[in-house]
Amino acid sequence: MQVKALDQRNASEAQPLAGLAAMPMALALVESTTPRELRLRSRQLLGNSLGLAWVECLYLDSSGRWVGRDNSEARFNCDEFSHPYAHAIRTGKPVTLGVGEARTRLDHPGFQAQIASLSGDLRLHVRPLRLQDSSREWLGVLAFVTEAATLMKLMECSDFVAFEALLCRLWSRLASSQGERQKSAVLRDSLAKLNDNTRRQGLAAKLASDLLGNSIAMQELRQQVIRAAETNLAVLLQGETGTGKDLVARAIHRFSARAKAPFMAINCAAIPESLLESELFGHSKGAFSGADQAREGLIAQADGGTLFLDEIGDMPLALQAKLLRVLESGRYRPLGSNEERCADLRLIAATHQPLREQIKQQRFRADLYYRLGQFPLSLPSLSARREDIAFLAEHFVADFCAREERSEMGITPAALRQLKERDYPGNVRELKNLIDYACAMTPAGVDIEALLLPSDTASGADSATSEASGTLNKINDLRQAVRDYEAQLISQRLLYYGGNRALAAESLGIPKRTLSHKCQLLELDAK
């Protein structure tokens, strides 16, 4: 479809096979895989074969408010009639005018820049390109500049009409399949996200039977555990004693891809410094006196699985450097060995100490701290989630009964109130021990009484003093206050002596008979 070919139109009608010259162009268009590629090819084909002075194929954006150029930021607002594209799109008809006229009549700076270098004698022709099967929906515009004679011939050329029809048809199809593809990609994406979220929620629900608590803090912690389990990152667990760091470490392993491989744990504070290195790295035969056998360390034993280093803050500095090397290079050397070994493990470390403080005091390596904390997890103290106390207490009571094969027992409202109000420096561990003790002290078939719960002794002298002075300020009935104090003291002493009244009485310096009498008066032995 060259200009020359247009001149030879009549001749080609006499030779029908000459029309086949348009076939390579059609083929080139058909091979486009995106609307953008199709536009670029159309421009190139038209420009080359017709020798046009300038040609553009612009697209109408999905809002229908502007037309844009590929490979350019330029946008032409269709509500401004300062360029010919708006005229073509808004009227749905081709626009033809001289380049010189366009220079004076249309003042859109972007459009003026497009035609700036063209001769004023040439003709500008802009055609709206219609979406297939639609009367008033537009894909964009085809615009070109050529001589008036060429333009006239082109308008009468059936190959050009066929070219435009093919361009519109292919563009419509590609746009709709691209839209479909985009839609299905978005759908696939959101389905995957939905599946992921559902799967994670399912796992978090499973975890809730081990890592108990319905508070927001615990729900968030369970979500984070599942997220951590999905990765291979080193995890640093920070939390007060008894908050469940060990439980969390095991859960991360159990829910991870390494679940079938070993979970090895060591408490760095519980092993003498001299032994810790060989425990971790292993040793060869004769590595030190007494090493009559080569021994695998925990790093080797945890191969493919997880190594849990509890109380990492107590690890000696020299060993910290060696551990860092394992983490950075995946290699280590057992004590007394010349051979390096490969380590394939996920490391989980835990501490109740503020490691940043330790770093300041140069007792912990900053580089190791950052390497360990690829996935930091903070465990909430029990006092930060008091709403979980009743649920935990009831769970531990049921647990005790099942373990000890005792009939079911409950907790009286007064005891529950006491449990909710007291302090737990030992966190969940303290609550669990407290419940175990109270269960053991409560006769079968009876609910746990408030006075059977040991009082809040571990909260420290300072808080005890301030609490005591707070309580003293509230006293407005001396007799009742003395009665309460006496009842508390006796029940505590009874608890201490496992319910043995003789020992409790002796420790308080009163006869056993007097104690029994007081118990009756104070209703301590009602059950």
Ligand SMILES: Nc1ncnc2c1ncn2[C@@H]1O[C@H](COP(=O)(O)OP(=O)(O)OP(=O)(O)O)[C@@H](O)[C@H]1O
């Ligand atoms: N969220 C929880 N749900 C159920 N039990 C818990 C929870 N948190 C802690 N526990 C229980 O409390 C006790 C202490 O937990 P764990 O040993 O995991 O705490 P820790 O933070 O590792 O303590 P430490 O720092 O003293 O080693 C365990 O019996 C554990 O089962």
